[in-house]
Amino acid sequence: MSELRKDPIIGRWVVIATERKFRPSDFSVPVEVQTEAFCPFCPGNEDKTPPEIFAIRPGSSSPNTQGWEVRVVPNKFPALRIEGDLNRRGMGMYDMMNGIGAHEVIIETPEHKNANGGNVDIKDYSLKTMVNIIETYQIRCIDLKKDTRFRYILVFKNYGKEAGASLSHPHSQLIATPVVPKRVKEELMGSKWYYEYKERCVWCDIINQEIDSGKRIVHQNESFIVIAPFASRSPFELSILPLRHSPDFDVITPKEKELLAEIMLVIFKKLSKGLNNPSYNFMLHTAPARYPRPGYWQTIEKDYHWHIEIMPRLVKQGGFEWGTGFYINPTPPEEAAEFLKSLNI
Amino acid sequence: MSELRKDPIIGRWVVIATERKFRPSDFSVPVEVQTEAFCPFCPGNEDKTPPEIFAIRPGSSSPNTQGWEVRVVPNKFPALRIEGDLNRRGMGMYDMMNGIGAHEVIIETPEHKNANGGNVDIKDYSLKTMVNIIETYQIRCIDLKKDTRFRYILVFKNYGKEAGASLSHPHSQLIATPVVPKRVKEELMGSKWYYEYKERCVWCDIINQEIDSGKRIVHQNESFIVIAPFASRSPFELSILPLRHSPDFDVITPKEKELLAEIMLVIFKKLSKGLNNPSYNFMLHTAPARYPRPGYWQTIEKDYHWHIEIMPRLVKQGGFEWGTGFYINPTPPEEAAEFLKSLNI
Numbered sequence: 001m002s003e004l005r006k007d008p009i010i011g012r013w014v015v016i017a018t019e020r021k022f023r024p025s026d027f028s029v030p031v032e033v034q035t036e037a038f039c040p041f042c043p044g045n046e047d048k049t050p051p052e053i054f055a056i057r058p059g060s061s062s063p064n065t066q067g068w069e070v071r072v073v074p075n076k077f078p079a080l081r082i083e084g085d086l087n088r089r090g091m092g093m094y095d096m097m098n099g100i101g102a103h104e105v106i107i108e109t110p111e112h113k114n115a116n117g118g119n120v121d122i123k124d125y126s127l128k129t130m131v132n133i134i135e136t137y138q139i140r141c142i143d144l145k146k147d148t149r150f151r152y153i154l155v156f157k158n159y160g161k162e163a164g165a166s167l168s169h170p171h172s173q174l175i176a177t178p179v180v181p182k183r184v185k186e187e188l189m190g191s192k193w194y195y196e197y198k199e200r201c202v203w204c205d206i207i208n209q210e211i212d213s214g215k216r217i218v219h220q221n222e223s224f225i226v227i228a229p230f231a232s233r234s235p236f237e238l239s240i241l242p243l244r245h246s247p248d249f250d251v252i253t254p255k256e257k258e259l260l261a262e263i264m265l266v267i268f269k270k271l272s273k274g275l276n277n278p279s280y281n282f283m284l285h286t287a288p289a290r291y292p293r294p295g296y297w298q299t300i301e302k303d304y305h306w307h308i309e310i311m312p313r314l315v316k317q318g319g320f321e322w323g324t325g326f327y328i329n330p331t332p333p334e335e336a337a338e339f340l341k342s343l344n345i
Numbered sequence: 346m347s348e349l350r351k352d353p354i355i356g357r358w359v360v361i362a363t364e365r366k367f368r369p370s371d372f373s374v375p376v377e378v379q380t381e382a383f384c385p386f387c388p389g390n391e392d393k394t395p396p397e398i399f400a401i402r403p404g405s406s407s408p409n410t411q412g413w414e415v416r417v418v419p420n421k422f423p424a425l426r427i428e429g430d431l432n433r434r435g436m437g438m439y440d441m442m443n444g445i446g447a448h449e450v451i452i453e454t455p456e457h458k459n460a461n462g463g464n465v466d467i468k469d470y471s472l473k474t475m476v477n478i479i480e481t482y483q484i485r486c487i488d489l490k491k492d493t494r495f496r497y498i499l500v501f502k503n504y505g506k507e508a509g510a511s512l513s514h515p516h517s518q519l520i521a522t523p524v525v526p527k528r529v530k531e532e533l534m535g536s537k538w539y540y541e542y543k544e545r546c547v548w549c550d551i552i553n554q555e556i557d558s559g560k561r562i563v564h565q566n567e568s569f570i571v572i573a574p575f576a577s578r579s580p581f582e583l584s585i586l587p588l589r590h591s592p593d594f595d596v597i598t599p600k601e602k603e604l605l606a607e608i609m610l611v612i613f614k615k616l617s618k619g620l621n622n623p624s625y626n627f628m629l630h631t632a633p634a635r636y637p638r639p640g641y642w643q644t645i646e647k648d649y650h651w652h653i654e655i656m657p658r659l660v661k662q663g664g665f666e667w668g669t670g671f672y673i674n675p676t677p678p679e680e681a682a683e684f685l686k687s688l689n690i
Contacts, residue, residue, distance in 0.1 A: 005576040009535040009547055010528075014576045014672040079673045092554045093547075094575050183355075183670030190354040202354055202438075209437045230439050231350040231359045316509040325528030328360040328424045 002080060002099025004179065012182045015079050015099055040076075041169035043110045049073040053104060054139060056132050069129070070136045071107040078103035079175065086149060086178050102144055102176040106155075108133050112169045118277070119168045121159060122268035130261035133172070137284065138257070140174055141250045145289045150176040152184060152288045160279025162313040180288045187285060188297055188304060195303035203305030204245050206230075216337045219266050223259040226267055228333035228340075234315060235331035236275065236340070238267065240308040247304040249286035269345040271312060279313040347425060347444025349524065357527045360424050360444055385421075386514035388455045394418040398449060399484060401477050414474070415481045416452040423448035424520065431494060431523050447489055447521040451500075453478050457514045463622075464513045466504060467613035475606035478517070482629065483602070485519055486595045490634045495521040497529060497633045505624025507658035525633045532630060533642055533649060540648035548650030549590050561682045564611050568604040571612055573678035573685075579660060580676035581620065581685070583612065585653040592649040594631035614690040616657060624658040
């Protein structure tokens with residue numbers, strides 16, 4: 001059983017995978033992404049993944065057979081396991097609990113290679129495929145929130161070697177955790193403090209200032225805006241923000257799903273064309289499960305605003321970034337926005 | 346002039362390098378470490394770096410000529426510049442200031458290649474070389490603290506491509522910043538809260554529990570202990586802690602410098618032998634400059650404890666880590682410690 005352990009000084013939880021994949025000897029050779037000869041995510045290989053949790057199957061095909069458009073399966077090497085109790089406990093001055101959670105893989109499309117022999121990705125999708133994927137995120141988030149052990153559900157994607165991807169068939173992931181992760185808690189606290197001071201949502205204020213200035217907007221439609229954030233951590237970092245104030249991704253409407261899909265296609269086409277198909281991560285930040293709780297995030301409905309963070313992985317993080325949480329970004333967000341805005345796709 | 350910009354939600358400062366090295370077109374090809382034909386840090390090339398700030402020269406050689414053992418020069422491509430005023434200011438809801446600071450390179454030794462044709466590193470150093478380097482860190486920290494614009498001085502090292510190094514001649518770096526960086530502030534706050542509750546230093550308590558349990562100790566001498574932290578973020582993360590409570594690295598005694606040098610040689614020999622010469626970062630965390638200030642860290646003399654964090658870069662960070670600040674570590678620290686402890690060097 002994996003363990004969740006809490007840093008006694010700064011309160012950061014980490015997952016220690018005691019059924020580890022990596023023993024010391026595994027590090028004696030550099031770890032590289034496998035260019036897999038066999039793809040467990042391709043149609044026809046449904047029996048090579050754990051049994052599916054959910055799939056969009058427009059025909060009447062049976063689970064774990066071909067005929068799906070999006071397919072969700074448990075991660076074969078999960079960081080956290082679904083079975084068991086949390087058993088929060090101490091060990092001297094340290095805090096720990098069992099590594100309970102969910103770790104799912106969203107196989108985004110049956111297609112793996114595009115016409116040029118490259119890997120398919122968001123840039124190649126039809127609007128319908130992208131809407132399907134967003135709908136799948138929503139369905140899984142709503143379902144996992146029913147499990148009272150989980151406090152947070154994070155949807156994310158690692159694309160390309162530099163972003164930590166290990167399989168090239170297009171997929172995203174989802175992890176449900178029994179604690180609100182540190183980085184999310186910081187956002188929640190920051191939003192709450194701002195609300196206490198201003199009685200306004202800080203994210204809504206950012207949207208207003210960005211629209212007024214116009215300098216960091218990459219794209220906008222009826223429901224969403226994409227900006228290069230004022231204090232971007234790394235070159236071409238982007239945020240997709242819904243114009244309608246809402247703390248929760250999972251109450252997104254059908255019309256909004258279509259408009260989010262549209263804007264994601266635009267953004268990933270631009271990133272791919274302008275930056276030569278870069279590795280990237282994206283993370284969907286939404287409100288935690290089961291709020292408000294007494295004393296915690298009482299005003300979350302008003303102060304928090306869900307969004308997607310996109311981080312192209314163009315520069316490596318060194319000791320300065322690790323040691324300080326203080327990033328050096330060699331590309332001003334104003335230039336990143338201007339460059340991406342002006343690209344024809 | 347670079348700018349320091351503050352994230353309006355979580356308060357993280359980033360450096361936006363407006364005299365940027367990277368334009369969008371620079372990202373169209375993957376960035377690789379150059380295997381430099383010409384090394385600006387090798388003896389004889391002293392005129393290829395900016396003029397030196399400090400050097401250990403046992404003979405009577407002149408500055409910017411050969412004959413040095415350790416040499417400190419300004420970074421040729423600094424993230425922050427030494428000249429100018431901070432000019433803290435707002436821009437609508439955003440906070441910013443000029444990118445003022447110091448960015449220095451500590452060239453650790455004149456040697457570049459070892460007998461096998463590999464790059465020299467800490468594992469190859471004599472005790473005297475390592476003591477010289479530690480002394481240089483101390484001298485530069487004491488000197489930079491005199492500049493009242495700087496609130497923090499971070500010594501760090503990036504070794505190897507995966508750690509963000511771009512030159513292979515052995516060197517470490519130092520950055521002085523006009524704000525206390527987020528990650529350090531978190532440690533300071535955590536230490537303070539613990540002290541308020543227990544009236545003891547959290548780091549001293551960790552040392553006591555680790556000595557009592559023995560399970561995560563890699564090495565120990567008269568003045569220092571090396572542990573694999575209970576909540577390690579990544580495989581083989583290590584902390585070097587002084588046994589004597591002290592918030593400040595720069596009051597380290599001559600005897601302690603020798604014992605720190607000794608333990609660093611042991612640790613880096615073990616890491617190199619056991620993990621096949623891995624890329625790594627290390628960061629020296631010490632108290633900020635000019636404390637205590639009213640309302641800030643009043644008890645810092647008692648609650649904070651300087652230390653060195655070592656992070657071998659064996660696994661890539663993906664979207665989950667970026668999105669949550671929640672790390673997945675596949676190697677339990679108890680196993681990492683046992684493995685390194687048992688290695689003969």
